[in-house]
Amino acid sequence: MPTSTRRGNGSVAEPVARSPIAPAGPTGTRGAWEVSSAHSKAALRLADMTALSKVLVRGAPGEVAPLLCEHLRARREDGSLIVGTGPDSWLVLAPTGRSDAVSEMIASRLRGCTSLVTVIDVTHGSVVLRLSGESARRALEKVCAIDLSDRATPNGSSFRSRVAAVVSTVVRDDVDGDPSYLIVSDRSSGQFLFDALADAGQEFGIGLTGYPEQEI
Amino acid sequence: MIRIPCPHCGPRNSDEFSYIGEEKRRPGPDTSPTEWRTYLYSKSNPAGWTTEQWFHAAGCGKFIVAERHTVTNEVRATRPKPRFERSNAGAEAGGGSS
Amino acid sequence: MGVARAGSDLRPAARRFIHLRGAASDGQRKTTTYSAFSLLRHGLTHEKWQRAWREHEVASAYDAVIVGAGVHGLATAYYLAANHNMRRVAVVDKGYVGGGGSGRNTAILRSNYLTPEGVRFYDRSMTLYSTLAADLNFNVMFAKRGHLTLAHNDGSLRTMRWRAEVNKLQGVESEVIAPEEVKRLVPFMDISSHTRYPILGALYHPPGGIIRHDAVNWGYARAADALGVHIHQGTEVLSIGVVDGKVTGVTTNRGEISSPIVVNCTAGWASLVSSLAGVSLPIITHPLQAAVTEPVRMFLGAVVVSGSLHVYVSQTDRGELVFGASTDPYPSYSMRGSLAFTEELASHVLELMPSIAKMRVLRQWAGLCDLTPDFSPIMGTTPVEGFLVDVGWGTYGFKAGPAAGEAMAELVATGKTPELISSFGLSRFGDGLLVGERGAAAVGH
Numbered sequence: 001m002p003t004s005t006r007r008g009n010g011s012v013a014e015p016v017a018r019s020p021i022a023p024a025g026p027t028g029t030r031g032a033w034e035v036s037s038a039h040s041k042a043a044l045r046l047a048d049m050t051a052l053s054k055v056l057v058r059g060a061p062g063e064v065a066p067l068l069c070e071h072l073r074a075r076r077e078d079g080s081l082i083v084g085t086g087p088d089s090w091l092v093l094a095p096t097g098r099s100d101a102v103s104e105m106i107a108s109r110l111r112g113c114t115s116l117v118t119v120i121d122v123t124h125g126s127v128v129l130r131l132s133g134e135s136a137r138r139a140l141e142k143v144c145a146i147d148l149s150d151r152a153t154p155n156g157s158s159f160r161s162r163v164a165a166v167v168s169t170v171v172r173d174d175v176d177g178d179p180s181y182l183i184v185s186d187r188s189s190g191q192f193l194f195d196a197l198a199d200a201g202q203e204f205g206i207g208l209t210g211y212p213e214q215e216i
Numbered sequence: 217m218i219r220i221p222c223p224h225c226g227p228r229n230s231d232e233f234s235y236i237g238e239e240k241r242r243p244g245p246d247t248s249p250t251e252w253r254t255y256l257y258s259k260s261n262p263a264g265w266t267t268e269q270w271f272h273a274a275g276c277g278k279f280i281v282a283e284r285h286t287v288t289n290e291v292r293a294t295r296p297k298p299r300f301e302r303s304n305a306g307a308e309a310g311g312g313s314s
Numbered sequence: 315m316g317v318a319r320a321g322s323d324l325r326p327a328a329r330r331f332i333h334l335r336g337a338a339s340d341g342q343r344k345t346t347t348y349s350a351f352s353l354l355r356h357g358l359t360h361e362k363w364q365r366a367w368r369e370h371e372v373a374s375a376y377d378a379v380i381v382g383a384g385v386h387g388l389a390t391a392y393y394l395a396a397n398h399n400m401r402r403v404a405v406v407d408k409g410y411v412g413g414g415g416s417g418r419n420t421a422i423l424r425s426n427y428l429t430p431e432g433v434r435f436y437d438r439s440m441t442l443y444s445t446l447a448a449d450l451n452f453n454v455m456f457a458k459r460g461h462l463t464l465a466h467n468d469g470s471l472r473t474m475r476w477r478a479e480v481n482k483l484q485g486v487e488s489e490v491i492a493p494e495e496v497k498r499l500v501p502f503m504d505i506s507s508h509t510r511y512p513i514l515g516a517l518y519h520p521p522g523g524i525i526r527h528d529a530v531n532w533g534y535a536r537a538a539d540a541l542g543v544h545i546h547q548g549t550e551v552l553s554i555g556v557v558d559g560k561v562t563g564v565t566t567n568r569g570e571i572s573s574p575i576v577v578n579c580t581a582g583w584a585s586l587v588s589s590l591a592g593v594s595l596p597i598i599t600h601p602l603q604a605a606v607t608e609p610v611r612m613f614l615g616a617v618v619v620s621g622s623l624h625v626y627v628s629q630t631d632r633g634e635l636v637f638g639a640s641t642d643p644y645p646s647y648s649m650r651g652s653l654a655f656t657e658e659l660a661s662h663v664l665e666l667m668p669s670i671a672k673m674r675v676l677r678q679w680a681g682l683c684d685l686t687p688d689f690s691p692i693m694g695t696t697p698v699e700g701f702l703v704d705v706g707w708g709t710y711g712f713k714a715g716p717a718a719g720e721a722m723a724e725l726v727a728t729g730k731t732p733e734l735i736s737s738f739g740l741s742r743f744g745d746g747l748l749v750g751e752r753g754a755a756a757v758g759h
């Protein structure tokens with residue numbers, strides 16, 4: 001795979017960041033990222049959302065949770081998604097290129113905390129996938145042992161467990177009433193996780209789709 | 217496979233956790249070598265209820281305390297592990313966020 | 315790999331136990347010698363075979379009581395009678411002969427350990443095993459197939475070189491070999507470099523092999539019985555008498571027995587029995603599982619172990635493949651098999667030998683292992699006078715039965731700890747003198 005990003009006479013803004021997952025179909029750029037511009041109309045779709053900004057926050061549960069989000073929940077705020085990934089850890093997902101702004105915003109909000117708080121940009125350390133469509137739950141159930149029923153895992157909930165044996169954060173984040181899951185894991189497991197989900201979705205006619213207009 | 221109700225995450229398969237060991241109090245720095253080795257090596261290893269630590273590696277990433285029956289493998293109670301327990305009064309529970 | 319039936323293999327053994335009961339008589343006896351001639355005679359006359367060992371009433375006193383009728387307890391009793399003429403000896407077991415790890419192990423014998431103390435000790439066992447069939451007049455089916463420990467990374471290769479050198483200094487045949495040599499010994503093994511865990515080399519130990527574990531247990535039981543040792547099955551030790559720091563005997567569900575010597579040979583239950591005498595041990599009990607496939611024609615000569623893949627395999631003379639792995643990930647006294655084990659085992663075995671994908675697993679089972687912090691056993695005296703231990707056998711103690719039995723018998727009879735086992739005393743943990751065998755004992759039992 002060529003690694004040089006120079007092409008033609010250099011008049012096009014070249015991407016400097018790539019997901020570890022080989023792009024499905026044709027590619028384009030979004031901010032500094034190379035992203036897939038494929039478009040699938042399948043009832044079940046898998047997209048690589050790694051170009052999203054990702055910020056990890058750690059701090060004392062009692063002080064930080066009321067200001068960000070409860071553990072096992074996810075909350076949307078100003079075009080970003082705040083996920084409670086553990087009793088004392090949070091992950092903020094935002095549109096690409098926004099990690100500095102998001103980190104700033106979170107840091108200033110938590111400035112009053114007396115316990116140690118850390119805010120770290122982990123954009124380039126992890127991958128984000130989105131599995132959406134009617135049979136998303138059934139496909140995910142094949143590779144994850146958690147109860148995904150609406151009662152146990154309703155829209156707006158999150159958990160950390162194994163997905164296809166890979167430790168991941170899963171957020172139930174429906175899009176316009178369409179069941180949808182965001183799955184976040186370490187970058188090094190990205191391709192494997194993507195392939196495993198594509199494989200699990202095969203029987204439901206899964207389609208690989210590109211980075212969407214509406215990012216988060 | 218047994219199921220362990222994580223106090224932070226809810227019921228999970230035991231393969232999400234790493235077994236750490238029996239609950240023991242760590243002696244302070246002024247302990248004798250013999251006392252220190254007893255702490256390191258001796259195990260009560262009961263056939264029955266025991267209190268032990270597990271680490272929720274594939275979940276919340278927290279250490280927890282579980283009461284488990286070593287014959288039936290039933291887990292009857294779990295709770296978060298308090299931070300930095302020491303037997304000597306001098307070493308107070310330490311700070312740090314995680 | 316399909317799973318035809320998962321479950322425990324306890325049932326046939328339990329049936330055996332019932333069958334073995336009821337041949338009650340007392341005193342010494344003339345034991346029929348097993349030979350081609352006696353086989354022919356029995357074939358012609360249909361005469362009943364003599365019981366391998368007898369039932370006895372529990373006497374009120376013995377010179378030594380050995381707790382646990384596994385290979386360790388039985389061998390200790392046999393050598394007490396055979397080498398030291400101590401015959402007023404009882405072996406008591408809450409279950410049946412070989413009902414513990416001794417009837418559940420994967421029967422791998424080897425002496426390619428890591429420490430000089432370990433190598434010397436296990437090699438004594440190999441020597442005793444070599445002539446055991448003749449000594450006991452019982453075919454124990456020891457097959458020196460050769461033992462291969464695969465290296466998949468530089469770290470393991472380094473440990474293997476280390477082991478090979480220690481082994482050779484102790485006169486034990488052991489060498490690091492290249493992948494091509496591995497291929498010559500096990501032709502269907504994938505030694506190509508594009509696998510996920512390529513084989514970089516192996517530690518080859520030609521004298522290593524497998525044995526029939528039941529035959530060893532039964533052979534020792536029969537030979538000990540013939541010398542007058544009492545074997546009491548279904549006899550559980552409920553308490554141990556200690557007066558003024560000295561052992562006085564045991565209480566069992568079949569009555570009290572007084573004895574100046576009590577030897578704990580209870581492996582997975584060692585902590586429980588020791589605590590009856592007020593002795594605490596640095597032992598933790600983990601289940602260990604194993605599985606066998608349906609029998610197929612002989613194709614696997616050597617015993618193959620892969621520490622990185624947490625799996626080992628051998629083929630019995632009957633043609634079954636016997637698989638094992640590392641212990642269950644948490645301590646327990648439960649002997650239930652688990653699906654997680656079979657799944658993981660199958661995936662690891664297929665990584666090594668993709669060609670056996672169609673074979674079916676017939677049975678899986680578990681046994682209890684008494685793990686020590688340094689992966690070496692604990693043999694010798696305890697703070698309670700007369701209460702001796704022969705425990706801490708973890709996942710590797712079957713091969714040790716003869717040497718441990720011989721040494722423990724000497725200790726009981728002479729009151730002196732033999733040099734061969736002097737590094738393995740209980741006091742080493744307080745003294746900080748551990749005998750680290752992890753690098754040679756964690757998976758390759």
Ligand SMILES: Cc1cc2nc3c(=O)[nH]c(=O)nc-3n(C[C@H](O)[C@H](O)[C@H](O)COP(=O)(O)OP(=O)(O)OC[C@H]3O[C@@H](n4cnc5c(N)ncnc54)[C@H](O)[C@@H]3O)c2cc1C
Pocket residue numbers: 381382383384385386387406407408409410411412413414415416417418419420421422423549550551552579580581582583587602603604638679680681682683704707708709710711712713714759
């Ligand atoms: C699956 C598996 C595979 C293994 N593979 C190997 C291998 O390949 N090579 C190898 O060398 N080793 C192997 N081992 C280890 C080996 O089996 C043991 O270390 C060895 O058998 C221990 O023998 P033992 O005589 O000390 O104890 P055991 O055979 O376990 O006997 C202990 C006995 O004590 C009895 N007992 C317990 N409590 C009481 C009581 N209160 N009163 C009376 N009796 C009591 C029990 O009923 C039991 O019969 C394996 C073990 C397992 C489980």
Ligand SMILES: [Zn+2]
Pocket residue numbers: 222223224225226272275276277278
């Ligand atoms: Zn948890």
